[in-house]
Amino acid sequence: MTARPLxxxxxxxxxxxYGALTVLALYYLMPxxxxxxTALKPYARVDFTQMWRLPQSIDLxxxxxxxxxxxxxxxxxxxxxxxxxxxxxxxxxxxGYIFAKWRFRxxxxxxxxxxxxxxxxxxxxxxxLVQTLVAFGLYGKLSGLILVHCIFGIPITALMFRGYxxxxxNELVDAAKIDGCGFFKIYRYILLPIAWPAFxxxxxxxxxxxxxxxxxxxxxxxxxxxxxxxxxVKNIAGSWTTEWNVQMGAALIAALPTIFVYLALxxxxxxxxxxxxxxx
Amino acid sequence: xxxxxxxxxPLLARLKARWPKSMRGDRLVAFLVLLPSIIAVAVFVYGFxxxxxxxxxxxxxxxxxxLQPDYTFVGLDNWRKLFLDDERFGIDLRNLVxxxxxxxxxxxxxxxxxxxxxxxxxxGEAIFRTIFIFPFxxxxxxxxxxxxxxxxxxxxxxxxxxxxxxxxxxNNWYADTNYGTLAxxxxxxxxxxxxxxxxxxxxxRGISAELREAAQIDxxxxxxxxxYVIIPMLAPVTFTAIVLTxxxxxxxxxxVAAISGSGAGYATDTLAFYMFQxxxxxxxxxxxxxxxxxxxxxxxxxxGPYLMSMRHEVER
Numbered sequence: 001m002t003a004r005p006l007x008x009x010x011x012x013x014x015x016x017x018y019g020a021l022t023v024l025a026l027y028y029l030m031p032x033x034x035x036x037x038t039a040l041k042p043y044a045r046v047d048f049t050q051m052w053r054l055p056q057s058i059d060l061x062x063x064x065x066x067x068x069x070x071x072x073x074x075x076x077x078x079x080x081x082x083x084x085x086x087x088x089x090x091x092x093x094x095x096g097y098i099f100a101k102w103r104f105r106x107x108x109x110x111x112x113x114x115x116x117x118x119x120x121x122x123x124x125x126x127x128x129l130v131q132t133l134v135a136f137g138l139y140g141k142l143s144g145l146i147l148v149h150c151i152f153g154i155p156i157t158a159l160m161f162r163g164y165x166x167x168x169x170n171e172l173v174d175a176a177k178i179d180g181c182g183f184f185k186i187y188r189y190i191l192l193p194i195a196w197p198a199f200x201x202x203x204x205x206x207x208x209x210x211x212x213x214x215x216x217x218x219x220x221x222x223x224x225x226x227x228x229x230x231x232x233v234k235n236i237a238g239s240w241t242t243e244w245n246v247q248m249g250a251a252l253i254a255a256l257p258t259i260f261v262y263l264a265l266x267x268x269x270x271x272x273x274x275x276x277x278x279x280x
Numbered sequence: 281x282x283x284x285x286x287x288x289x290p291l292l293a294r295l296k297a298r299w300p301k302s303m304r305g306d307r308l309v310a311f312l313v314l315l316p317s318i319i320a321v322a323v324f325v326y327g328f329x330x331x332x333x334x335x336x337x338x339x340x341x342x343x344x345x346x347l348q349p350d351y352t353f354v355g356l357d358n359w360r361k362l363f364l365d366d367e368r369f370g371i372d373l374r375n376l377v378x379x380x381x382x383x384x385x386x387x388x389x390x391x392x393x394x395x396x397x398x399x400x401x402x403x404g405e406a407i408f409r410t411i412f413i414f415p416f417x418x419x420x421x422x423x424x425x426x427x428x429x430x431x432x433x434x435x436x437x438x439x440x441x442x443x444x445x446x447x448x449x450x451n452n453w454y455a456d457t458n459y460g461t462l463a464x465x466x467x468x469x470x471x472x473x474x475x476x477x478x479x480x481x482x483x484x485r486g487i488s489a490e491l492r493e494a495a496q497i498d499x500x501x502x503x504x505x506x507x508y509v510i511i512p513m514l515a516p517v518t519f520t521a522i523v524l525t526x527x528x529x530x531x532x533x534x535x536v537a538a539i540s541g542s543g544a545g546y547a548t549d550t551l552a553f554y555m556f557q558x559x560x561x562x563x564x565x566x567x568x569x570x571x572x573x574x575x576x577x578x579x580x581x582x583x584g585p586y587l588m589s590m591r592h593e594v595e596r
Contacts, residue, residue: 017397017400017402018402020397021394021397021398021402021408024394024397024412025408025411025412028411028412028414028415028470028474029411030430031415031423031426031427031430031470032426034426034429034430034436035422035425035426038429048432048434048435048439049435049439051429051435051436051439052439052440091317094313094314095314095317098310098311098313098314102306102307102310104307104310104311107314108594110314110318111594112587112590112591112594113321113326114317114321115587115590116325116326116583116587117321117324117325119523119527119579119582119583119586120325120329120576120579121527121530121531121552121575121576121579122531123531123533123551123552123555123556123571123572123575124328124329124332124572124573124575124576124579125324125325125328125329125331125332125572126555126559126572127331127332127335127559127565127568127569127572128327128328128331128332128335129324129328130347131347131349132328134346134347151320151321151324152324154317154320154321155321158317182306182309183306183309183310183313184309208417211419212417212418212419212420212421213419214419214420214421214533214534214537215533215534215552215556218537219556219560222560230419230420230421230422230534231421233421233422233425234421234424234425234534234537234538237421237424237425237428237538238538244429247425248425248426248429251421251422251425251426252422254419254421254422255418255419255422258417258418258419259414259417259418261417262413262414262417263410263414266410266413269413269417270409270413270478273413273416273475273478273479274478274479274482
């Protein structure tokens with residue numbers, strides 16, 4: 001870069017840019033600030049007029065009561081989210097492999113028809129979904145919810161893996177074919193070993209969206225003991241008798257896993273954002 | 281098929297000869313491996329969409345054991361009821377317009393502005409980016425719990441306004457009986473803007489430095505650079521952003537459930553929330569299914585053009 005003359009205009013415009021970014025950053029952090037400080041206050045100190053003040057001392061009772069209230073649901077969410085994210089990533093990797101490397105007549109059309117499922121508002125299929133789950137005895141069961149998340153993960157996971165595998169040269173696959181590798185061997189020995197970044201992107205995406213789901217969870221698993229953690233948090237927050245600090249504590253607990261994944265693996269999360277929307 | 285029950289061997293051979301070349305060997309294996317997913321999508325997406333439309337023409341208005349449906353055909357009765365006699369549905373349609381305008385403009389304008397700021401060779405860009413995107417990793421329910429507290433009429437932001445002398449900005453937020461739904465869009469945009477920002481940032485990074493420099497050498501001001509070069513070049517990103525935020529406007533549910541429910545005078549009610557209450561709390565399955573079908577029609581207007589635009593990209 002060429003050195004620019006450091007005139008006052010340049011200095012002012014840089015200051016304005018950084019100032020604007022800082023104000024915006026504070027705005028985006030504000031709700032989390034409020035959740036944290038409220039959760040760390042004892043109930044007696046949660047007072048509307050004092051709500052923006054930092055707690056005078058750290059009090060964990062809001063967190064602990066919140067945890068006691070949502071712990072079983074937190075575990076339900078783990079039981080639902082981890083297998084569902086793993087299975088749907090695996091399905092997606094195979095489907096993406098086929099759409100990218102084994103195209104047959106009509107496969108592109110099938111792929112486009114898959115993508116419709118990505119944009120579907122779930123309300124549009126909710127009643128038949130419940131009827132079907134009831135008919136197969138899966139309604140109100142964790143396994144039923146896992147199945148639903150796996151099926152509705154098919155479009156987005158196929159899209160993401162297809163994009164990843166398309167970026168791998170066809171020569172690699174062709175060479176393996178000449179060496180006598182078939183459909184499964186190419187997947188298992190050529191593509192699977194190099195696909196871990198795609199697994200990270202898709203796995204994180206699926207983990208986040210399944211963990212954060214509310215609609216399907218509240219419809220399929222409405223029984224309080226079985227419901228996922230976001231359903232439990234909503235129920236706690238919806239009752240006016242629950243202390244504010246407990247509501248905030250429970251909400252933070254529900255948000256921790258996805259925030260942790262985001263902070264630890266943000267690079268893959270970013271890639272998921274782009275892969276999930278821009279191009280095939 | 282075969283004439284006069286000939287021996288099986290020639291039949292197999294003939295079938296094999298007829299079988300399309302593209303469907304042999306490993307390619308056939310590939311198709312068979314894909315088949316369960318095809319069936320799942322065909323049933324759970326397309327089948328269920330048709331099923332929902334069928335429900336919208338049915339009688340089904342009470343709960344029966346085992347969720348026994350009542351498919352008695354009633355024509356357009358449910359649609360007529362909603363569009364002609366249902367005041368709450370009418371308010372929901374108004375809210376949808378408010379919500380879409382509020383949500384889409386916040387996300388797209390702020391997303392673009394923040395991306396443009398971050399594109400100015402910022403020190404600490406990664407930290408800023410992390411802060412702006414992280415709300416997208418937070419669930420709608422948690423977002424709702426935080427913003428319910430922030431926009432609580434006698435507390436939260438209103439207190440802040442008072443303490444800095446901006447008391448005239450105080451308002452009832454989601455408790456407003458006309459524009460409550462706009463308060464929900466503030467929480468929704470808090471969540472979604474980072475996503476749109478990331479899309480714009482990737483788009484901006486794709487515009488070459490040479491092009492910008494060329495424009496500047498030609499004497500273009502920063503304003504004109506954006507007006508005539510950058511914004512037009514980012515039109516595909518804007519299109520994606522419109523589709524994504526438009527879909528978000530149609531299906532908003534969890535935020536409303538967490539913040540205010542249907543609100544005072546249904547001012548924060550949405551199609552999705554009404555559909556949920558009709559179906560799963562009042563057991564008016566057919567009426568709920570009609571709203572569901574209507575939501576599918578609405579989203580088709582967004583998804584259709586989006587898929588068309590992806591078609592040439594998919595069929596390389």
